Amino acid sequence: MEADPFLGFYPNRGDINVADGSPSLSDFSFTPFPEHQDNIEAQYTLDNSCQDSSLPIVSYTSLLLLDHSKSKKHKFHRCKTAPAMVVMPENLEKSSDPKPSQADSASLVRQASLLLVIYLSLGVSIYYFNRDHFSGLETHPIVDALYFCIVTMCTIGYGDIAPVTPSAKLFSCFFVLVGFGFIDIMLSGVVNYVLDLQEKMILNSTKMNHGDAGGHHVEERRFSPIDYVFDFAKGRMRIRLKVGLALGVVLLSIGLGTLVLYSVEGLDWIDSLYLSVLSVTTVGYGDRAFRTLPGRLFASFWLLFSTLMVARAFLYLAEARIHKRHRRIANWVLHRQITVKDLLAADINNNGFLSKSEYIVFKLKEMGKIEEREILEICKQFNKLDGTNSGKITLRRLLAGRNI
Numbered sequence: 001m002e003a004d005p006f007l008g009f010y011p012n013r014g015d016i017n018v019a020d021g022s023p024s025l026s027d028f029s030f031t032p033f034p035e036h037q038d039n040i041e042a043q044y045t046l047d048n049s050c051q052d053s054s055l056p057i058v059s060y061t062s063l064l065l066l067d068h069s070k071s072k073k074h075k076f077h078r079c080k081t082a083p084a085m086v087v088m089p090e091n092l093e094k095s096s097d098p099k100p101s102q103a104d105s106a107s108l109v110r111q112a113s114l115l116l117v118i119y120l121s122l123g124v125s126i127y128y129f130n131r132d133h134f135s136g137l138e139t140h141p142i143v144d145a146l147y148f149c150i151v152t153m154c155t156i157g158y159g160d161i162a163p164v165t166p167s168a169k170l171f172s173c174f175f176v177l178v179g180f181g182f183i184d185i186m187l188s189g190v191v192n193y194v195l196d197l198q199e200k201m202i203l204n205s206t207k208m209n210h211g212d213a214g215g216h217h218v219e220e221r222r223f224s225p226i227d228y229v230f231d232f233a234k235g236r237m238r239i240r241l242k243v244g245l246a247l248g249v250v251l252l253s254i255g256l257g258t259l260v261l262y263s264v265e266g267l268d269w270i271d272s273l274y275l276s277v278l279s280v281t282t283v284g285y286g287d288r289a290f291r292t293l294p295g296r297l298f299a300s301f302w303l304l305f306s307t308l309m310v311a312r313a314f315l316y317l318a319e320a321r322i323h324k325r326h327r328r329i330a331n332w333v334l335h336r337q338i339t340v341k342d343l344l345a346a347d348i349n350n351n352g353f354l355s356k357s358e359y360i361v362f363k364l365k366e367m368g369k370i371e372e373r374e375i376l377e378i379c380k381q382f383n384k385l386d387g388t389n390s391g392k393i394t395l396r397r398l399l400a401g402r403n404i
Helices: 034-049 060-075 102-129 141-153 166-214 239-265 269-280 293-335 340-346 356-367 372-385 395-403
Strands: 009-012 029-032 134-136 161-163
Touching: 102 141, 102 166, 141 161, 141 166, 141 293, 161 166, 239 269, 239 293, 269 293, 293 356, 340 356, 356 372
Parallel strands: none
Antiparallel strands: 009 029, 134 161
């Protein structure tokens, strides 16, 4: 048996006579360890000085235990009771519900492009083989058909090419309704994907340049003008920059259309600007339109791009106004003092006080960040993981659920 580490003694049992019977305490002699020699001598002095006094005599074992606990106290550390990683399942970090990746957005772009090609091919084919069912100025059958499809899908309505027969009118109704779906898909899917990808590239390049300029201690840098348009903490561009970029693209589209109308269609500057603005805003009074072959070919690509950018710019403007309103409400909620009624409403556990988690949930609900329905869904998911209804999720229960 090993020596007791708390006593500081180890027994010498070389002189024990086993033949005399069971050994007694006097058969053992204890030799102190060197580091406890001074403590034992002090103990003996204390015992001798206290023999005639009324004070209780403290045993040397108690003193040694006390001295050992004082000297070794700083060497003990509390450790967590988590199991070793060698006993963990190999698939512990593998989630059964993987997070959607950017591949979904890329597939949406491919699907939208394929559907757009099919949509335009169908419209061009029907128009090409039924040109006598439509009225208007003709330049080239393929270009006129593509121009008619784009103008119809973008809901501009110049009126320079229009259906005249019942069958052509029914086809136009169907074509317009399907075109609305394509505009929604391209606006919500393709345009968002392209803009988000561009935003990510701008942010990455800006972070690299900004980090190199600021040295290694980027977190200690001062506020710079670039922080006014980039939110590095959230990793995104600020809404004011998005609105500015969208409006800049709109102005660029209007300027490009004005220049082409002036040089190709032979309009003056006022009429060119007038038709360009009416085109990108999808108004289309019908008094002006593209009449030449190069003009209609240019309009087939320019109208599709410019109308989507204008629609996105207006969405950014609406988002900026909503964001400003939500930020104002959030600041009011954060600085508002809670009342007794609020405390009673936020006290989920009904224990008469608010914990930090209850306070956070109450403030998030008041800001409109989460709703009661979402909280109930989260609680339902928690109850599924808490099979024992103990109010907590343990590692053992989680590992058992993974093994099932």
